[in-house]
Amino acid sequence: MDKRDRAEIFRTRLAEAMSRRDMSRSSMARICGVDRSTVAQLLSDGEARLPNAHLAAACAEALSVSSDWLLGLTERSETAADLLASSFRITEAERTFADTKIDAWHREASGYKIRHVPTTLPDILKTDAVFEFEYGSFRDKTPDQAISSMRARAEWLRRPGSDYEICCSWEYVESLARGEGYWRGMSAEVRKEQLLHMAGHCQELYPSLRLYLYDPKVVFSAPVTIFGPLLAVVYIGSQYLIFRENRQVRAMTDHFDQLVRDSDGDARSVAGTLESLAAGI
Known part of the structure; x- marks a missing residue:
């Protein structure tokens, strides 16, 4: 960039x-430790003057902005520390599937495509009986409260323009059909109902x-x-790691898209796969 152009950007952004x-x-002059005339020259129209590195840093610090932005x-005008704070943070999870934070994030993203990798099965596709099974160990909410919350959230799937893409672990689905692992103790009737409900x-x-x-x-998530x-x-259990910086969100999106590419079958055939598993119970 030409020096005069960069000087004009600095003048405009400083002002x-x-x-x-x-x-x-x-x-400004007092905080930066310079004469008032120096600041006046930096702000003067037609002055192709750029500050030295020390003065540029002093101006940025005084105004709580990035010297790169000036x-x-x-x-982005934020400082590196502010950018990190805004692009990534950790927040407590409510330790229930009916977390109000999730509702707020869905409302914020209304109209956008949502990509989801669940912990086990997608909450919005679970039956009441599965919630009752899972909430047996929870103390914060009753199964009825969780079911009510999930029914309201599932309505998002029926709204005009809804676009929801889910990648679910084949291992969890197959173990559900067999009643093994996480699903041990769940009746065959409930497991079959869940698979047919999803299908x-x-x-x-x-x-x-x-x-x-x-x-x-093949690929972990x-x-x-x-x-x-x-x-x-x-989601890491007791906390959420929240990323808002564009490149971070893009990296997560690329990871999800790779899951889709590596999945067995496609979204058109998955209902038949689930029905076959249910038939084998």
Whole structure:
């Protein structure tokens, strides 16, 4: 970039940042340790003057902005620390499937495609009996409260323009059919009902809802939900890791898309796969 062009960007952004903070030239000069005339020259129209590195850093620190932004090297005005704080944070999970934070993120991403890798099965496709089985060990909410919350959330699948893509571990689905592992102790009747419930919704709601079954031996995934281009949330049990920076969300999206590519079959055939598993119970 030409020096005059960069100097003009610096002048414009310096004036903008000073205006936002209601900072006078005298205050700016005092904080930066320079004469008022120096600040006046930096703000003067037609002056192709760039500050030295020390003064540019002092101006950025005084205004709580990035010196790279003042110099036109980035479009983000936040400091590196502020960018990190806004792009990534950790928040407590409510330790229940009916977490109010999830509802808020869905509302924020209304109109965008949602990509979801569940911990076990997708909550929005679970039967009441499965919730009762899972909530037997929870103390924070009763099964009835969880069921009520999930029914309300499942209505998102039926809204016009809904676009929900789910990648579910084949291992969890197969162990459900067999009544093994996580599902040990669940009756055959409940397990069969769950598989047919999922199959029915996959048929009825396609293509708004698309379910894929990935093999964790081929590719692994932690539980993650990607709310359009806005944010990605990784669930680690007692906490959520929340990513909002564009490149981070893009990386999570690429990971999800790889799960889809590596899945066995496609979303059109998954209902038949689930029905076959149910028939074998």
